[in-house]
Amino acid sequence: MEDAACRDVDPELFFPISDRGPGAQQAAEAKAICGRCPVRDRCLSYALDAGLDFGIFGGLTQEERRELTRRRRTADSESSTGAGAA
Numbered sequence: 001m002e003d004a005a006c007r008d009v010d011p012e013l014f015f016p017i018s019d020r021g022p023g024a025q026q027a028a029e030a031k032a033i034c035g036r037c038p039v040r041d042r043c044l045s046y047a048l049d050a051g052l053d054f055g056i057f058g059g060l061t062q063e064e065r066r067e068l069t070r071r072r073r074t075a076d077s078e079s080s081t082g083a084g085a086a
Contacts, residue, residue, distance in 0.1 A: 005037035006030075014056045019063070027061060034059035 001007070006014065014030045016023035034040050034056065044058020047065060054062055 001039045001042065004039050004043065005033050009033060015054060016056075019061070027056060030056040031059050 013026060013033075016026040016030070018024070019027065034043070037043070037059075040058050042058075044060060044065075046052075047055075047057030047060075048069065052062070052065075057065070060068065
């Protein structure tokens with residue numbers, strides 16, 4: 001994406017090998033770049049639509065994207081069954 005804040009950043013930054021120690025710092029740095037990115041939402045949508053399993057996209061790690069997907073599915077399921085309706 002041409003307008004992405006990460007366009008001139010080493011892509012390896014967005015693929016930390018761990019979520020602890022130096023990997024956690026690396027993820028925080030990547031998320032900081034995403035936080036000021038004008039195409040953050042499009043990047044996240046791309047990762048979700050493509051089912052990307054690794055890396056930070058749209059400011060979320062793979063685990064955070066999995067959790068977001070789970071929450072969306074639960075909300076969709078509840079709305080289609082009427083669960084939670086008052």
